[in-house]
Amino acid sequence: QVQLVESGGGLVQAGGSLRLSCAASGRTFSNYAMGWFRQAPGKEREFVAAINWSGSSTYYADSVKGRFAISRDNAKNTVYLQMNSLKPEDTAVYYCASSYDSMWHRRSQDYNYWGQGTQVTVSS
Secondary structure (H helix, E strand, O other): EEEEEEEEOEEEEEOEEEEEEEEEEOHHHOOEEEEEEEEEEEEEEEEEEOOOOOOOOOOOOOOOOOEEEEEEOOOOOEEEEEEOOOOOHHHHEEEEEOOOOOOOOOOOEEEEOOOOEEEEEOOO
């Protein structure tokens, strides 16, 4: 059974930083691409960032490009999201997801396992 557990969320002031982690178990982590999504209150879930199986290729939503960085440590079965220069509009529940294959994807439909989410709140 695949399990994804996010951690690292919290309350931070605008301009601050947080690093989210997502620990995976239940299948060979290094075979699959990983992604981060977020959902703000009253809004649909949206794509944030994705990384391929090896970490050699990444993709970002325009809204976070240059501020966020996704990475992975296949030896630790963990994917990370480093978030810098945070803005109030980054406030959301952040979810990590595991794809059905090795290449990154932007659509939530291309991910078949999801974590329960971690709250990120950015105060102005």
